[in-house]
Amino acid sequence: MVISSAYNLHPESCEYLESLRAVDASLNTERIYAGRIALYLSYCAERGIDWTRPTLWQLKTFLHWLVEEPLPPRGRIAPAEPRHREEKTANAVVSTTGRFLDFCSTRGWVPLDVVNMLWEPKFLRTPPPGYDLGEDGQFGSVQGRTVKFRISIEGYEWLADDQIETIIGLTRNARDRFLVTLLAVTGARIGEVLGLRREDMHFLANSRSLGCPEGGPHVHIRRRSNNANGALAKARKPRSIPVEAETVGFYSEYQHERDQVAEAAESDMVFVNLFRQPLGQPMKYHGAKDLFDRLARKAGFAARPHMLRHSAATRWIRGGTDPDVVQDLMGHVSGQSMQPYLHSTSAERREAVERGTAHRKAHA
Known part of the structure; x- marks a missing residue:
């Protein structure tokens, strides 16, 4: 549950979490979103920022704080090296924050211009497979997030x-x-x-x-x-x-x-x-x-x-x-x-290279 430092329920965030339940979001999703929103609200409270009216610079500073601030130790023994969030985790926190602010704007708690600055037009140069850009590319423009780290897209993690x-x-x-x-x-x-x-x-x-x-x-x-x-x-x-x-x-x-x-x-x-x-x-x-x-x-x-x-x-x-x-x-x-x-193993990649080399030498 999201609470203030005075142990009072935070009404806006509580209503947002209730909206997740209304669309049958899992309890696990609600728990994760609650923690992310709590990070944002706590960050704003500690710095005297009005959470309903953050500037773009303040949100970008929050994004960088998420990866720079050491995580609390797990258990009683502090690790030899401090732990930090990864950039993709910070992106997820800010993305949830954006959804929360968007929800609040529909209730009149957050100005619409705050939500609008979180997005910018982006043209899909490499659309996902099966995506139809239209005859004149009219469907190629989508809304991209303005506050995020640019990270390489990793494949899904799996086990052999x-x-x-x-x-x-x-x-x-x-x-x-x-x-x-x-x-x-x-x-x-x-x-x-x-x-x-x-x-x-x-x-x-x-x-x-x-x-x-x-x-x-x-x-x-x-x-x-x-x-x-x-x-x-x-x-x-x-x-x-x-x-x-x-x-x-x-x-x-x-x-x-x-x-x-x-x-x-x-x-x-x-x-x-x-x-x-x-x-x-x-x-x-x-x-x-x-x-x-x-x-x-x-x-x-x-x-x-x-x-x-x-x-x-x-x-x-x-x-x-x-x-x-x-x-x-x-x-x-x-x-x-x-x-x-569609993952590939190191053995498969090596086999492909060796096969290509053999083909090149055979036709040299």
Whole structure:
């Protein structure tokens, strides 16, 4: 919750967060946006800036402060070297701030000229695949942000197959092993997986007895806004994702482990707390984050739930799966979302160069 130094609720920001709930934004999105807005409001308060009327120079100074100001230490022991935000993180904070100010302008709390200075016309010299500029390029001009760092566009982070196997091998119990495997196999978002109910797990060879015509073992992804753990499927359209025998086996092992915790029997959620209080309650986002943080430290490389999603899409596309099928599996509305998943490995890049060199020498 966004509060002032006097522990009073900040009415404008609270109303903005409520507007996110009105469009079914996830609890995780609301939490992240609240933290970003709090950074902006605190920055303004400490410097005597009217947050409703910042100048362009003040917003740019805020952007640079975000990367220059050291982050508070994690835990009781201060790190040897201070930590700082990355430029892309600062861009995200200022982008959320812009959305907040834009929302406030619709309520009359922020002058419209403040919002207008955050954007400038920008011509798309290299439009995204599938984007129609029009016969005369009339659709090539878009609104670009004026307050941001210019950074190179990075591809999505993903994990190679051996890294995924390493992460699975480092899990200490059946629940965590099934969670990691399900993310890797289905490419589902962490919010979608944490929101699964037992009724969504159709792991029989034939699910007609359950009223489902889908053949083979599969998982149903459904958007529900009443999950006790705040988990929310981003895609509004429900979909089903097939799974193979190994995943079904991991689920059976997890069910046996879960049956040992009496409190878990009362919940119809798939993933519940088995090893810490409150036992039997649905697993939350921070619980999944803590799990992946531990696994990443043991593995010695970055590992986050969304990296498994990107890995699944990359694996399907490289395997020759039709992009439309991958789009359906991922729950993407637009086919343009498939482009960032076209990763190449260092071995593939080296093979391409060596093949090109051999071709050049052969025709010299």
